Amino acid sequence: MIAIAIDRAAQFRAQMQGITARLPSELVDSHLALYSSYVQEANRLWEELHALSHPPHVEKAAVPVSESLAEKKLRLAETLAAVRNHETYFGMLGRSPEDQRGPGGKLQAFLCRDFGSVDNYKADLYASALAASSGWAWTVLDHVSGKLFNFMSVSESGPILWHVTPIVALDMNPHARGEIFSDPQEYLDAIWEIIDWEQVERRLPRGA
Known part of the structure; x- marks a missing residue:
């Protein structure tokens, strides 16, 4: 099954190599590790919800609106939002502090x-x-x-x-x-x- 999120931590880490003068590498590494955990959780929840919606050997099975289903759907929305937020954050970082250019x-x-x-x-x-x-x-x-x-x-x-x-x-x-x-x-x-x-x-x- 296609994953709903792809871990881009290695890409972001390479992109941010020149910024350690402002953000220490240990802080970047711990933050990227948290991002990776969100990606893993989003994909896990995605797979679990897919299994609930597509039970094996049953055609057109009705999915009960259970507390577990509701919790998983809510958690997936929250976790995937955290993934996308971090990707927007990390994806914009990388300008050298010596480069004084602002928005143009x-x-x-x-x-x-x-x-x-x-x-x-x-x-x-x-x-x-x-x-x-x-x-x-x-x-x-x-x-x-x-x-x-x-x-x-x-x-x-x-x-x-x-x-x-x-x-x-x-x-x-x-x-x-x-x-x-x-x-x-x-x-x-x-x-x-x-x-x-x-x-x-x-x-x-x-x-x-």
Whole structure:
């Protein structure tokens, strides 16, 4: 059966080799290990739910709405959301701290259009992340309005939001900051310095 999630930890680790000056390798490794555990759990739940929905040697079997089924479906949604959130987070990291380039091109134009300036965007993103405390903050493109906006969640998996494309994700959970970043502001500054803005811009849908 095709897996619902693919472990991309090795790809992310290679991509982030140049950022250890801001995020220590041991912190990156422990965070990637957590991500891998989410991938494994998502695939396990996917297989278990497939087995419940397709019992062997029984055609068109009705699936009882059991507590186990409900729990597994809810847990799969939460775990898969955690997988995708971490992939959005890790996938945008990799810019060398010595590279001082910020958002440019179409992304810069969008940020200036919807926030007034890149500085205003950064301030709003930071405010959203700090409000999330031990959750997540995202920058998303809303396909209905065509606008970029920041929102946050206090949970690990985050809310389900339709018709948007996430382009930036900030993991504010303690496991992401480790002991080295007891001050969330310092953590945000470190992440900002290693965001690959060209990669972020590539996440904007064509025609946006």
